Amino acid sequence: MTTSSTHNQTSWAQRILDGDRRSLAQVISLLENQEQEGFNILKELYPHTGQAHIIGLTGPPGAGKSSLVDRMIQEIRTRGHKVAVVAVDPTSPFTGGAILGDRIRMQRWASDPGVYIRSMGTRGSLGGLAQAVYATVQLLDAAGYPYVLVETVGVGQSEVDIVQVADTVVVVSVPGLGDDVQVSKAGIMEIGDIFAVNKADLPGSQRVIIELESMLDLGSHGNWRPPVIPTVATTNQGVSQLVTAIQDHYAFLKENNLLMEKRLTRQKESVLQRLTERIRKDITELWTKEHGSQIWQDLAAKRIDPYTLEEQLYLNWKGGNTVDKKD
Ligand SMILES: Nc1nc2c(ncn2[C@@H]2O[C@H](COP(=O)(O)OP(=O)(O)OP(=O)(O)O)[C@@H](O)[C@H]2O)c(=O)[nH]1
Ligand SMILES: [Mg+2]
Known part of the structure; x- marks a missing residue:
């Protein structure tokens, strides 16, 4: 998709500010393809950023991240807020594509103007994905979504380092993967502000919870002790607690003047x-x-x-x- 260079940048920015979803989709595509025009639009929108709470969800493939995101959308909508989602799939060569299950889940939000969902793959360079995601999150922030959820697969070695994007990182674990697969994975304990143990309906979830709790007891995390929250995305169990914990973490960051610092570090990077x-x-x-x-x-x-x-x-x-x- 191309946009005419005769297009007035201000009008693009204005349309984003006015909440025009078509323009939003088009500008995200520009950013995804690393087109300078996309960044030019962001230049204008920059003063309007900084209002959204950026929430990252990360965890192993199939942990139920998308299912959880879907439930979180529902919860956030129930609480009366708009919400945007960026689903990052570093392995997918398709832009805007999602697997069937995701498509069906997303479909139910298609008619809700308070929900915006976008998948991002690696149509451009793999290295450019993190930058594109970062820029897209800023765009959604400027577009007036007070909550922006970013779903990424994997932790640590992942192409999109979620810490680079999010104010609050939710690490999603599941039972049945074996402890060294997830819990002791380098970096995972440090990056999580909140730990969701999804598929808590399956055997072994209690063990994962206990392991996480004891590792968190050993670590140091300043004044914020990351909570461990069992969830069952398929039945909505624990989702309300999860959203409340996310809001609590944001309040904590603000009250302790950590938010600005965190964001500045990210922007420098x-x-x-x-x-x-x-x-x-x-x-x-x-x-x-x-x-x-x-x-x-x-x-x-x-x-x-x-x-x-x-x-x-x-x-x-x-x-x-x-x-x-x-x-
Ligand atoms: N039993 C059980 N199954 C779940 C739960 N949450 C999700 N699932 C199932 O797990 C499978 C994967 O769910 P997704 O939400 O697609 O997982 P994901 O982490 O987004 O997967 P990727 O994006 O491919 O990494 C689906 O079949 C879900 O129905 C849960 O709490 N309990
Ligand atoms: Mg998913």
Whole structure:
């Protein structure tokens, strides 16, 4: 999908602020494809961001994250708020695509103007996904959704590091995966603000709860002790408690002046990431343009060493000069 460059940016931004869902979908696609026009629209909307509570849900495949999100939408709607969802599927080559179960679940919100759901895959570069998600969340924030839920698969090594996006991270665990699969996975205990043990109707859930509780007892987490909440997404059990815990965590962040700090850290990181990516592209382009595969041949034939090469490429990029060829 393309948008005409003759389009007035202000009108795009205004339509987002006015809650036009079609425009929202179009701008998200721009962001997903890393189109500069999308970021230009975000520039204008930036002053309108910072109102939404960004909630990340992460956990192993099939843990019931989407089912929980669906129930949370219901709960948040019951409490009288609008809500937006970004379902991130790093493995999917399809944009805006979701598996059948997700489609059916999402379908029931299609007629509710207070709910906006969007799936994001990796149509562009895999590395660009995190940035696209981050930008999309900001857009939804500016569009006036007070709650933005972000569902991602996996923890730690995941392409989209949820901590980079969310104010509150809900780690979803399930019984039956074996303890080292989830609980002791590096980083999982540190990133969770809330632990949901879903599929609490299945055997073994009590053990997962006890394990999580004892690991949390050992750890240090400042003044916020992450709660462990059993849930059954299929029957809505525990969902109200989960949403209340999420709201409590937000209140905690605000009361302790941690929210601004957290968000600033994230924004700095995002600026650095985008800058690094831009410079990386620049350098790659530079040497491809000027040397083709010659530098690699030189390297292979030991006509140049990798350290000198790196130094030369860096100076070349920095000064805009040509790399000295070895004769
Ligand atoms: N018994 C039981 N099944 C559940 C529960 N929650 C979800 N499920 C089932 O688990 C399966 C996976 O649910 P999803 O919500 O798609 O899980 P997910 O974590 O979003 O999966 P991915 O996005 O593919 O990683 C579905 O068949 C659900 O019906 C639960 O609390 N108890
Ligand atoms: Mg899912």
